[in-house]
Amino acid sequence: DIQMTQSPSSVSASVGERVTITCRASQGVSSFLAWFQQKPGKAPKSLIYAASSLQSGVPSRFIGSGSGTDFTLTISSLQPEDFATYYCQQYKSYPLTFGGGTKVEIK
Amino acid sequence: EVQLVESGGGLVQPGGSLRLSCVGSGFSFSDHYMDWVRQAPGKGLEWVGRIRDKSKSYTTEYAASVKGRFTVSRDDSKTSLYLQMNSLKTEDTAVYYCARGNCIGGSCFAGFHWGLGTLVIVSS
Numbered sequence: 001d002i003q004m005t006q007s008p009s010s011v012s013a014s015v016g017e018r019v020t021i022t023c024r025a026s027q028g029v030s031s032f033l034a035w036f037q038q039k040p041g042k043a044p045k046s047l048i049y050a051a052s053s054l055q056s057g058v059p060s061r062f063i064g065s066g067s068g069t070d071f072t073l074t075i076s077s078l079q080p081e082d083f084a085t086y087y088c089q090q091y092k093s094y095p096l097t098f099g100g101g102t103k104v105e106i107k
Numbered sequence: 108e109v110q111l112v113e114s115g116g117g118l119v120q121p122g123g124s125l126r127l128s129c130v131g132s133g134f135s136f137s138d139h140y141m142d143w144v145r146q147a148p149g150k151g152l153e154w155v156g157r158i159r160d161k162s163k164s165y166t167t168e169y170a171a172s173v174k175g176r177f178t179v180s181r182d183d184s185k186t187s188l189y190l191q192m193n194s195l196k197t198e199d200t201a202v203y204y205c206a207r208g209n210c211i212g213g214s215c216f217a218g219f220h221w222g223l224g225t226l227v228i229v230s231s
Contacts (some may be wrong), residue, residue: 001171008206034216036152043221044144044152045202048126050211087152091216096154097141 002026002090008100012107017078021102023088032092033077035064035073038101039084047086048073078104109133109220111205116225123195123229129188129205129222137161139182140208142217143190145201146224153201154217155179157208173199183225195229202226 004027014018022066023033031051043050048064051071055077061076083106088099115127127143140163143155156169156179178191189207202224209219218229 031212032214032216034218036218038152039206043223044218046209046216046222048220049216049219084194087153089216089218091131091214093157094157094168096217097155098152101151 002093002097004088004090004097004099006088006102008102010105011104012105013078014080014107015078015080018102019075019078021073022088023099025069025090028068029090032090033069033071037084044063054066057091111203111220111222113222113225116180119195120231121197121229124193127190127203127225127226131186132176136186140215141178141188142208144204144217146205147201165196175188197229200229
């Protein structure tokens with residue numbers, strides 16, 4: 001199985017700050033990497049697929065990059081509605097696997 | 108508007124069975140892979156299983172933790188997805204989400220759209 005490791009597990013940031021979340025795969029997944037946002041008590045929401053393609057309706061401040069084993073999700077200017085937990089998912093091979101999550105909290 | 112609505116969750120004893128359902132609307136259900144993803148209380152997301160569409164003969168994939176105990180099926184005429192869960196264990200306690208897959212470039216991620224989830228509690 002491909003293990004997905006996210007770092008940091010949590011980050012405190014202020015509105016307007018730039019936030020970067022890293023996702024590392026235990027083996028190469030090409031660009032078959034997706035990112036999700038989840039707010040407390042809610043279902044996850046798709047943000048990015050194919051490592052860098054923005055889902056329709058998702059603000060352009062969300063930027064995905066990387067390929068192979070190392071990926072990043074950058075929020076260029078954090079907004080109040082962005083405080084949530086973020087997950088990566090590899091879909092190169094079965095079983096599909098998620099990272100452990102990164103909680104973005106208010107500083 | 109795309110909607111996925113799960114039902115069937117509840118309290119079940121260890122070793123028992125439960126069948127979850129998910130009704131999809133607002134998209135061409137029969138054309139898409141469908142997945143189940145779960146989330147234990149306070150924990151992260153775990154992919155459970157997938158069923159492909161008719162063009163791929165409705166073949167299925169499962170996580171090792173549920174293989175042989177859980178079965179994913181679908182009824183395209185009812186735009187419905189199912190998860191039959193047998194031999195349930197306490198560690199199966201979670202919110203179970205139905206999710207639409209999306210295939211791009213030869214691979215398909217789980218979670219283009221998500222339902223609200225249904226809670227399964229396995230406890231004596």
